[in-house]
Amino acid sequence: MPTVSLVVTDLDGTLWDHEQRTHPRTRAAWDEIGRRGVPILVATGRRVGSTLSALAELGLRPPAVCLNGALGVYLADARRFHRAAIDAADALAVLAVFRAQGLQPCVYVDRADVSVYVAANPSTHPRHVASFGADVVTGDLDEVCRTEAVLAFSVLGAPEAPAAAVVASIGSAGIAHLDRDPYYGGWSLTVAGPDMSKWNGIEAFCRTHAIDPAGVLAIGDGPNDTEMLTGAAVAVVPTGAHAAALALADHVVAPTSEGGWSEIVDLL
Numbered sequence: 001m002p003t004v005s006l007v008v009t010d011l012d013g014t015l016w017d018h019e020q021r022t023h024p025r026t027r028a029a030w031d032e033i034g035r036r037g038v039p040i041l042v043a044t045g046r047r048v049g050s051t052l053s054a055l056a057e058l059g060l061r062p063p064a065v066c067l068n069g070a071l072g073v074y075l076a077d078a079r080r081f082h083r084a085a086i087d088a089a090d091a092l093a094v095l096a097v098f099r100a101q102g103l104q105p106c107v108y109v110d111r112a113d114v115s116v117y118v119a120a121n122p123s124t125h126p127r128h129v130a131s132f133g134a135d136v137v138t139g140d141l142d143e144v145c146r147t148e149a150v151l152a153f154s155v156l157g158a159p160e161a162p163a164a165a166v167v168a169s170i171g172s173a174g175i176a177h178l179d180r181d182p183y184y185g186g187w188s189l190t191v192a193g194p195d196m197s198k199w200n201g202i203e204a205f206c207r208t209h210a211i212d213p214a215g216v217l218a219i220g221d222g223p224n225d226t227e228m229l230t231g232a233a234v235a236v237v238p239t240g241a242h243a244a245a246l247a248l249a250d251h252v253v254a255p256t257s258e259g260g261w262s263e264i265v266d267l268l
Helices: 024-035 048-056 088-100 126-131 141-147 160-169 198-208 223-231 260-267
Strands: 006-009 040-043 063-066 071-074 079-083 106-109 116-118 136-138 150-158 175-180 187-192 216-219 234-238 251-253
Touching (some): 024 260, 040 198, 063 198, 071 198, 079 198, 088 141, 088 160, 116 141, 150 160, 160 187, 175 223, 198 223, 216 223, 216 260, 223 234, 251 260
Parallel strands (some): 006 040, 006 216, 040 063, 216 234
Antiparallel strands (some): 063 071, 106 116, 106 150, 150 187
16 A cells, blocks of 8 residues: 555545534544644535634644635635636536526635625525525626636535436536535535546645645545545545445445544554
8 A cells, every 4th residue: 555645535424424523533533643744635515614614613724625626725824725716608608507407506706705606596505505604695697607716516405306407417517516415405516617626626735745646545425526536546435425435445434423534544
């Protein structure tokens, strides 16, 4: 097995369970990895604010790849090490695919005063909109796609049929991920830019810190983790993960609820 030079971890369903509970063994293992001098990078579909607040509850502010590879951020001071905005033409094409299925998505942008735009009648779950707090603004999504640095799209708690139709129709305009939504019911649908994935952000972090990507150990559980599990030298997946992630696993660890994340210490 290669020498591990970087540990990369997903959050939801991986570092913590779908009730956002982190097992004590997992938290202790994080500290042990730090003592061994191996850096840890988070790679998540969450936006920056949600990533920061959730990790702060554990007393952690690591570097993070957010929005499935769109942004790389040092959470301690908000500096960027990576950004991959979606071209306006592709953003408008993605928006059109959502609307063709009767869906009005959340549109994520990179700016200091707001991180999410929604239409007057967003299709995402109302509690998802509420979770944005002051980070969300109602606006003209066509204008947003034309003029803003668009990073991603999402509808959480979506009905299966239109969400699956978006995935089938997205073509070269973006990369869609669809999975059951443990928080809002229904399905979680996210779309990143063309050729964009968590692995792009991981590679950017490795370049910035002169880390050999051939030494990456990645752990994740969802369909949006498949690219990083494929790219990693060591792919770790918790029991009960999505079938697409399990198919790529070099090592399957105990469920997240049982602290399976802590088992990666034995792989260093």
